[in-house]
Amino acid sequence: MNRALLLCALSSCAIDTLAFKTKAERRNLDCQRLSDVEAAARYPGQVPPPPAKELAGGVGDVLACSTRYLETGERPNRDEAILSSLSTQVTELADSAGAMAPQTTRWHVDAFYPSLPVAQKIAVAARTTLAQRGFIVSDRVPTLAAGDVAFLVTLPQSEVYRIACARSFVTEVLGPDEALLGLMIVDPKETQLHGGVCLRGEWRWLP
Amino acid sequence: MRAALLFSLVSTVAFAEEVDLNAKQVELLRAEVASDVQLQAAELIDELVYGWTKESPFDVDTGVVLAGVSVPVSLGTGLEAYLENHVAGLVVKNPKTHVQFVHCPACSAWVVHSGAKGTVVTRGYDDPEALAQAGISSGAKHALFLDFEAEGASLVLRARITTLEPSLRIVSARTLSTATSTPAMLRDGAKLTSVAEARKEYLDALGGRGLFLVPVRVGIRNYASGTQSTTNATPFLWVSAGFEAAFTQARAWTASLNAAFSWLPQSHVAVMAQGRISRLLTGSATSLTWPDLYAFVGAGVLFGQGRGMLIFRTSQNPTIDEILNTSTNNEPRSTLGILTIGAELRVKNRISLIAFLETLPALENEDNIGTYVTIPLINLRFQSFGVEVSFCF
Amino acid sequence: MALPLHQRRAVKIGLAAVAIAMTTGCVTVYQPLVGLQRPIALDPQTPTNFTDNTRVLVRCHPGDGVEADVLCRNVRSSLSKQGATVTTEVVRPSGKVAAPDRIETPPQFIIDITSKLIHHDDSALLSLLCIASFTLIPAVEEWTFGQEIRIRDAQGFLLAQQSFQERFVESFGLGVWALNGIIDLLIRPKSEQVTGDGYKEEFTRDLHGHLAQLLYNAKVRARVMNSFAPEPSAEKPKGTAP
Numbered sequence: 001m002n003r004a005l006l007l008c009a010l011s012s013c014a015i016d017t018l019a020f021k022t023k024a025e026r027r028n029l030d031c032q033r034l035s036d037v038e039a040a041a042r043y044p045g046q047v048p049p050p051p052a053k054e055l056a057g058g059v060g061d062v063l064a065c066s067t068r069y070l071e072t073g074e075r076p077n078r079d080e081a082i083l084s085s086l087s088t089q090v091t092e093l094a095d096s097a098g099a100m101a102p103q104t105t106r107w108h109v110d111a112f113y114p115s116l117p118v119a120q121k122i123a124v125a126a127r128t129t130l131a132q133r134g135f136i137v138s139d140r141v142p143t144l145a146a147g148d149v150a151f152l153v154t155l156p157q158s159e160v161y162r163i164a165c166a167r168s169f170v171t172e173v174l175g176p177d178e179a180l181l182g183l184m185i186v187d188p189k190e191t192q193l194h195g196g197v198c199l200r201g202e203w204r205w206l207p
Numbered sequence: 208m209r210a211a212l213l214f215s216l217v218s219t220v221a222f223a224e225e226v227d228l229n230a231k232q233v234e235l236l237r238a239e240v241a242s243d244v245q246l247q248a249a250e251l252i253d254e255l256v257y258g259w260t261k262e263s264p265f266d267v268d269t270g271v272v273l274a275g276v277s278v279p280v281s282l283g284t285g286l287e288a289y290l291e292n293h294v295a296g297l298v299v300k301n302p303k304t305h306v307q308f309v310h311c312p313a314c315s316a317w318v319v320h321s322g323a324k325g326t327v328v329t330r331g332y333d334d335p336e337a338l339a340q341a342g343i344s345s346g347a348k349h350a351l352f353l354d355f356e357a358e359g360a361s362l363v364l365r366a367r368i369t370t371l372e373p374s375l376r377i378v379s380a381r382t383l384s385t386a387t388s389t390p391a392m393l394r395d396g397a398k399l400t401s402v403a404e405a406r407k408e409y410l411d412a413l414g415g416r417g418l419f420l421v422p423v424r425v426g427i428r429n430y431a432s433g434t435q436s437t438t439n440a441t442p443f444l445w446v447s448a449g450f451e452a453a454f455t456q457a458r459a460w461t462a463s464l465n466a467a468f469s470w471l472p473q474s475h476v477a478v479m480a481q482g483r484i485s486r487l488l489t490g491s492a493t494s495l496t497w498p499d500l501y502a503f504v505g506a507g508v509l510f511g512q513g514r515g516m517l518i519f520r521t522s523q524n525p526t527i528d529e530i531l532n533t534s535t536n537n538e539p540r541s542t543l544g545i546l547t548i549g550a551e552l553r554v555k556n557r558i559s560l561i562a563f564l565e566t567l568p569a570l571e572n573e574d575n576i577g578t579y580v581t582i583p584l585i586n587l588r589f590q591s592f593g594v595e596v597s598f599c600f
Numbered sequence: 601m602a603l604p605l606h607q608r609r610a611v612k613i614g615l616a617a618v619a620i621a622m623t624t625g626c627v628t629v630y631q632p633l634v635g636l637q638r639p640i641a642l643d644p645q646t647p648t649n650f651t652d653n654t655r656v657l658v659r660c661h662p663g664d665g666v667e668a669d670v671l672c673r674n675v676r677s678s679l680s681k682q683g684a685t686v687t688t689e690v691v692r693p694s695g696k697v698a699a700p701d702r703i704e705t706p707p708q709f710i711i712d713i714t715s716k717l718i719h720h721d722d723s724a725l726l727s728l729l730c731i732a733s734f735t736l737i738p739a740v741e742e743w744t745f746g747q748e749i750r751i752r753d754a755q756g757f758l759l760a761q762q763s764f765q766e767r768f769v770e771s772f773g774l775g776v777w778a779l780n781g782i783i784d785l786l787i788r789p790k791s792e793q794v795t796g797d798g799y800k801e802e803f804t805r806d807l808h809g810h811l812a813q814l815l816y817n818a819k820v821r822a823r824v825m826n827s828f829a830p831e832p833s834a835e836k837p838k839g840t841a842p
Contacts, residue, residue: 023792023802030360031633031765033719033744047457047492061719062491063633063767066360069244075281077639083280084359084638087384106374117280124277124354128365131380139352139367139375140333158828186824189642189649192760192817194824205824359638584734 027072031065039064079118081191086125090183093195094129096206097181100197105179106136112184122183122193130181142173142180157186161196162203169201176200244279244362245286248355249293251364251383255353256297257401259304264368264379268302270309271368274332274350279357294353309347314371335371347371349378361385420451420556422463426595428565430518431577440518440576443477445469451599457492458556461485461501475515481507485551498554503563505547516541518575519567543567548589551597559597564589625777626770630799633744634765636806640813644682644805649812651683654819657707659689663716665743671713678808679815709759709818711811712750718765719744730773738773749811751818757825759818764810766803 039047039062047062068084075083082089101107107130111122123141131137144152148167152160161182168174180198195206273295278286298306314331321327327334332350354365361384368379424447430440449465467479483505493499511519519541549563566589570576578588642649650656656679660672672688679686687707721742730739744767751760771777777795784793 026629026631027637029631029633029637031631031767065633068360069357069362070279070281072637072639078641079280080639081641083356086356086358087361087363087382106376115280120277121280121354121356124352124365124367125356127377128354128367128380128382131367131377132382137377137380139369139377140373156828187816187820190817190820191641191813192821194821205827207825 024071028068029065030068031063034062034064036062076115078185078188078191079115082113082118082185082193083121086121089193090122090125091129093183093193093206094126094133094181097179097195097197098130098133098135100204100206101179101199103135105177105199106138106175108138108140108142108174108178108180110141110180110182112182114185114188126181126183142168142178144168144171144173161198165198165203166201168198174198174201244282244355244357245289247362247385248278248286248290248364251355251362251385252290252294252297252353254383255364255366255381256294256301256304258381259306260301263303263305265305268305268307269349270347271306272309272311272314272332272347272350272371274314274352274369276353276355278355279362282357290353290355306351311347314347314350332369332371333375335375336373358384418453418456420453420599421448422451422465422559422597422599423448424465424467424561424595424597426561426593428591428593430591431579433518433573433575433577441471441474441515443469443475443515444471445479445595447479447481457487458499459487459491459493469511471513471515473514475511475513477509477511477513477516479507479509479545481505481545481547483547493553493556498552501551501553503547503549503551505545505549505563507545507547509543509545510541512538512540514539519543519570543569545591553597553599557599559599561595561597563593563595565591565593567591625781625795626772627738627776627780627794628768628770628799629794630803631767631769632764632803632806633767634746635762636764636766636803636810638810640809642809642813642816644678644809644812647681647683649682649684649816650679650819654684654709654815655705655707656684656686656815657689657710658686659691659710659712661691661712661714662693663714665717665720666715666745668715671715674804675711675713675808675811679812682812684815706754708754708822709815710752710754711815712748712752713811714748716746717743718746735773736775738771738776740769740771742767742769744768747807749814751814753818753822759821759825760814762810762814764807766806768799768803 034042036047043064070080072080074080097107107127109123109126109130111119111126113119113122127137127139144164144167148164148171152164152167155163165174165180168180174180182196182198183193184196185192186194197204197206273291276287276290276294278290295308298304298308311331316331317328318331318334319326319328320334320336348371350369350371352367352369354367356363356365364381364383366379366381366383367377370376370378424445426445426447427442428445429442445467446469447465447467449463451461451463453461461484463483463485465481465483467481469475469477469479483503485501485503487493488500488502489497490499517539545565545567547563547565549561551559551561553559564580566587567576570590571588576590578590579592580589581587658672658675658679660668660675662668669690672690676686676688685705719742723740726737727739729737744765747764749760749762749764750758752758781795784795788794
């Protein structure tokens with residue numbers, strides 16, 4: 001089935017299809033305004049080429065809306081908020097992390113998120129981004145010994161990443177040429193990812 | 208008490224049925240979404256494999272395990288199987304990628320490995336040492352992971368190839384994205400083309416639609432019964448052919464000119480010439496996949512001869528003698544102007560269904576023919592209603 | 601005494617015109633375009649979202665078709681209900697701050713809200729048709745607004761930012777109003793009704809919800825950036841008891 005594409009050249013549209021959509025359907029659209037020229041190039045056959053006077057510099061615009069793949073409410077709100085902006089958030093954090101270690105560093109990535117499938121998506125996105133930037137990236141996730149983990153879970157959040165990082169370095173889970181990029185949320189009501197880098201036993205939060 | 212218990216049981220059953228129904232609806236919705244996603248996901252895989260044919264991750268043919276395909280969170284596993292088959296089929300058809308898929312069921316199985324550091328439970332491809340020690344490694348040195356995620360209106364593919372060595376180093380990674388608003392190119396798997404080439408093919412296909420059409424229409428017009436008339440007009444069957452022009456490929460505005468012919472033995476022979484101007488209502492351009500709705504206005508001239516045309520005579524009501532008169536020498540003739548408004552539902556510029564109302568200004572004040580609809584403010588009477596089926600060539 | 605025929609007709613037409621004018625209304629549809637339709641994890645109805653002495657300065661910048669002071673007032677009300685201590689500033693087009701609230705303690709977070717009219721469309725042809733048809737054919741007017749929100753800490757460090765866009769389509773006329781009124785009355789559930797001021801409530805709910813979420817995110821970001829160090833207690837206002 002063709003995904004609905006709502007394209008309405010506002011100056012010439014006889015019926016705004018918005019009028020026939022329910023509230024839920026309207027909220028399921030991501031929209032942007034495009035110039036006539038850009039819209040005609042992007043959606044050939046759906047947006048007519050603009051008249052010559054507009055090509056010569058006149059302004060006309062088109063509202064182009066795309067239906068979201070998964071409707072609001074299909075996934076938990078926080079998961080949806082994180083996944084909808086996954087590329088943007090992860091790219092920013094991966095770029096900041098990449099600048100904190102030498103190019104020869106081998107990167108490991110782990111994500112800490114209440115839902116395991118979402119955590120995996122976050123980690124994969126970060127690994128792929130770092131690898132595309134030319135960094136050495138490993139798919140292996142460094143794991144501490146069971147005793148260390150049992151102790152770490154008793155610590156407050158302010159300490160857990162710092163001590164886990166130090167412990168990873170001491171126990172040689174992470175070598176001197178290796179770094180861990182950790183991505184996580186630290187509050188159940190937030191919809192943003194935080195990042196931190198563990199390098200040579202020192203944990204640093206990313207701006 | 209018993210009634211309350213019974214009520215609670217009934218309401219529990221009703222609630223359970225409602226929950227069951229909701230669950231079914233959610234599953235149906237998910238299935239629908241998955242069917243939408245699969246075309247775009249296949250498109251992304253096409254682009255990935257096309258990229259490998261231009262710049263392969265390997266210099267020589269290399270065995271690769273298809274380690275995992277993960278689909279957007281909340282979508283089912285049926286999509287994973289479809290995408291696995293699609294990528295496998297593409298790689299087989301495109302040997303220039305130098306990727307050769309290797310069968311390795313143990314790679315995706317859970318492996319328990321006990322060593323000096325403890326017991327570790329992992330997937331096979333996460334612990335190649337364990338696979339090697341167990342002697343169940345397929346010999347492949349690389350694993351391919353495909354990860355799809357729905358990010359708003361974009362579907363994102365993250366593909367990575369990892370070495371099956373203890374370091375699990377990523378040797379190739381690509382991120383590709385597409386949007387719901389972009390039509391899938393549906394490229395031929397055996398002859399993959401670039402996005403630019405596929406777009407050109409698409410534009411050529413659009414261009415091939417042409418600005419001109421030849422519509423052939425079959426229709427029927429019915430006239431309202433007059434208040435004073437002793438007889439009713441018989442419905443007129445019409446066959447017409449003509450020429451339709453659009454101003455642009457979008458076909459938002461079209462104009463057509465048609466010649467029509469109607470004949471009924473013992474009743475009439477009539478011809479008509481009619482012009483129409485149509486405006487697309489459903490958007491600013493015709494859809495390649497959905498029906499389009501047009502509104503139109505038109506004007507025409509009708510000339511007819513025969514007893515069936517008596518009803519259109521403006522001077523007086525037809526008499527019984529005139530109706531019974533069979534002399535062809537004295538057959539009534541009428542020439543009438545017609546104004547039309549109507550709507551046309553058209554599918555892919557090929558078949559359409561048309562409904563219209565017509566007014567005959569010359570008969571505005573006559574009672575031979577009645578009125579179907581009157582526009583009150585301007586007192587415009589529509590005396591005729593018709594439907595047509597049109598085939599465009 | 602009975603009026604002559606032509607006068608009675610004139611009276612009837614006049615009464616009909618008055619009746620049409622009195623019953624004719626607007627139907628406004630709100631469509632979130634960018635950002636506002638995304639879900640939030642926070643419940644803006646919770647009064648304890650910002651109870652731990654969160655001090656916020658909301659600064660509203662002027663824009664075409666936007667009443668900055670009303671916006672600031674509404675945002676203050678919304679955030680205050682969630683437990684924050686809010687002060688507001690309305691920046692005039694000249695850049696001067698108009699009548700800022702008295703600030704007793706320095707704010708921890710500064711929210712800058714810049715609103716602007718991005719697009720306005722009013723079809724003259726439809727307006728003429730509307731008049732000619734005694735409003736049976738609706739006149740359609742459309743506005744697209746945008747908001748740019750930036751949240752900084754007291755030192756000016758940018759903690760969060762987000763852009764929003766929304767569109768309002770207003771149809772004026774007896775036909776469209778009556779038709780939608782009947783559909784609202786008989787078919788549409790209350791949450792889907794388009795006649796009345798429901799669009800304002802929906803937009804306000806979206807904007808204030810996202811603003812609260814953004815502030816919450818900024819607050820958590822500030823905690824992380826300070827490595828979870830406890831926040832210094834606010835300076836007590838002068839003249840108060842120790």
